[in-house]
Amino acid sequence: QVQLVESGGGLVQAGGSLRLSCAASGSILSINHMGWYRQAPGKQRDLVAAMHSSGSTNYTDSVKGRFSISRDTAKNTVYLQMNSLKPEDTAVYYCNLQGTSLGSGYRAYPFNSWGQGTQVTVSS
Secondary structure: OOEEEEEOOEEEEOOOOEEEEEEEEOOEEEEEEEEEEEEOOOOOOEEEEEEEOOOOEEEOHHHOOOEEEEEEHHHOEEEEEEOOOOHHHOEEEEEEEEEEEEOHHHOEEEEEEEOOOEEEEEEO
């Protein structure tokens, strides 16, 4: 079972920066999708940034040029660097990893894991 632990959220003034981290633990064999999502009060959870196994990335329009997703393969950690933060970026941020992990019988199984969420609040 793959578990994710997020960190790095907090309160920041508009224009400031934060870096979110998502550390994965477990018998991970491969990761083919990494994503950061956010959910504001009363709204659905939306994709903010994603990175695929090829290294390609995609971002929602509202964060392009301000946010950057990256990974440290050796540490099984995914980051979201957030610059020039705006009040509308306020939300709970969740990381999501999908891939394969080693399960019972030493067989590979797909996994789709979510972090616990971390609050990001941007004051005006």
